[in-house]
Amino acid sequence: MPELPEVESLRRSLIPYLVGHSIQSVEVKKPKLVTSKGTVRESSSISARGFEMELENETCRSIERRAKNLIFKFESGKILLVHLKMTGQLVFKSILNETVLGGHPIEASETTLPNKHSHVIFEMDNGTLYYNDVRMFGYLLWYQNEAEMNKAQHFEGLGVEPLGEQFTLDYFKKALRGKKSKLKAILLDQKIVVGLGNIYCDEVCFAARVRPYRTVANLTSGEIEKIFVAIINILGRAVKAGGSSVANYLMADGSRGNFAHEHMVYNRGGKECKVCGEILEKTVINSRTTVYCFNCQK
């Protein structure tokens, strides 16, 4: 599930292949993905055919990221925003047969391209970019320019970037002041800090040795600091490792940019804690599965 580290490492790996290169043609196989925004049905301002035409002959100038959104900016000023949601992935296959992948982990059965989940295909001057999405929760939005994107208020209310300069201990402490929620709810709340999803919330809580259901108001100053440091460390390390997804599934040595191997608690309920050996507890917080170690976390 792409959270901030997956999106960021995908962005970094796509830059050398896409920036400076142009789109020759676009094929939208599932119009829904470019005409709706998640569960919010918008009266689409653009048809699938319009989407294809608008991006033809556009040259990519930069690839940016805001929260879990990938933002492709073109020389003309046009913008393509991609949200992978749960199961989206972008795969670029160059004409030299190099493959770059990011987002949702690839399934072994889906290594052929395009496959049945390839819903939007960009023919570039140096290869092909596939947007694959098994459950089709993701979306690709097109904007005429920066102003139009801002007008859409897609980023309204988002908190600070955890790996940016604005995320300071002071900011974090102030943001938590007076909150009555459980720690996990706070970490999941994109209005405070963006980019943390279910996986990294559990990992951050474990790294900080704080139980996820603790009420924020009862946290000590030291604990908040540990959580703050854990957010930066975990996300930073995960980005470095290439996220929890397979980074390059066609590499000869089969190596994987894989933070998943480093997960301490996520998806490990009932298994032994890697630190103390106790059985990890599994519970539900804010309607999300949560795993923690009762022994290690206080």
Next chain:
DNA sequence: GTACTTGTTGAACG
């Protein structure tokens, strides 16, 4: 057939 998965958000809650 059913339970379960996550990011997001409008609805409902207290």
Next chain:
DNA sequence: TCGTTCAACAAGTA
């Protein structure tokens, strides 16, 4: 009114 939590939704898998 407001902060907080819930539930629904997207579509597929086990």
